[in-house]
Amino acid sequence: MAESPIPAPKPRRGRPRDPERIRRILEAAQTHFNEHGLERASVDAIAADAGVSKMTVYSNFGSKEGLFQAVVRDRTAPVVTGVPGSKMLDPDRPEQALLAIGTRFLALARGDDALGALRSIYGVAGAQPQACRAFYKEGPERVIDELAAYLRRAHSAGTLKVRNPLQAADLFLSMFFGSAHIRGMLKLETPDARENRALLREAIRVFMAAYRA
Structure with missing residues (x-):
């Protein structure tokens, strides 16, 4: 009713x-x-x-829509604030930097709060463009921008060769949104800590193989 x-x-x-x-x-x-x-x-x-x-x-x-947007902001914030800022990471040690960013991002992205926020926002895609735009800007876009800023610093330091930092950042983070992420979105069984660590190591290996100076 x-x-x-x-x-x-x-x-x-x-x-x-x-x-x-x-x-x-x-x-x-x-x-x-x-x-x-x-x-x-x-x-x-x-x-x-x-x-x-x-x-x-x-x-x-x-309004109910305003409350929904507040919930999305509240659940998105830990994903952004929990990822190390680019200025905190050593541009001369890209593997350690990627490990720090990837570990935090993977833990948060697989968390119930982040998955719940994604389910909610996907459910109103098209119907609530303001909420969707706010979610993207305050979550994924900020994390990608932070990683891209680090990659620019590493490129300047000569430890990585990254012609398009935004694209490279997007590619690195996209490696964590495969089948395990889909299972999480569907509330099915998700990988354990050992599997997540193995995925993270492989993501870093692939990234470094592509972008090592």
């Missing part, structure tokens, strides 16, 4: 938001979006699970 439409009030000015309350709303919303998708998720049910009123949800996020 469809929910009766409610005007989406703007967030209150001058009143600080309760971080714990926001956290409860985001966690409840993530569960509902993962289970039901954006269209079938109920703000009433999300509010009840979070222990707040529906108006509290609307006053903080504006």
Whole structure:
């Protein structure tokens, strides 16, 4: 049964938001979006699970779509912030840098939060272009840009020969989105830590074979 439409009030000015309350709303919303998708998720049910009123949800996020975008941002952030910044990595040691980036990225990309965010965003592709664009810019694009920045530094240092850093970064990260990623998206059995380490070592070997100076 469809929910009766409610005007989406703007967030209150001058009143600080309760971080714990926001956290409860985001966690409840993530569960509902993962289970039901954006269209079938109920703000009433999300509010009840979070222990707040529906108006509290609307006053903080504006609409169900605004709440969905907040959930996507919240679940995307660890993928970006957890990947080492390009300036923290030694351009003279590309294999160690790729190991650091790949280890963190692979662990986060295979995590339930990241997979849940991907399932949710794929479910609204086309219907919610703003949410999809925000997810891409705040997640994949930022990670690719960070790795590309490192590859430029390694190229300048003479340890790698990378004519197109963005393309090379995209190729490296794409090696982690094969059959194991598809199984994770489908909630099937995923590789264990040993298999992930083997994949990471092989990805680095292939990348270095292509781009070593």
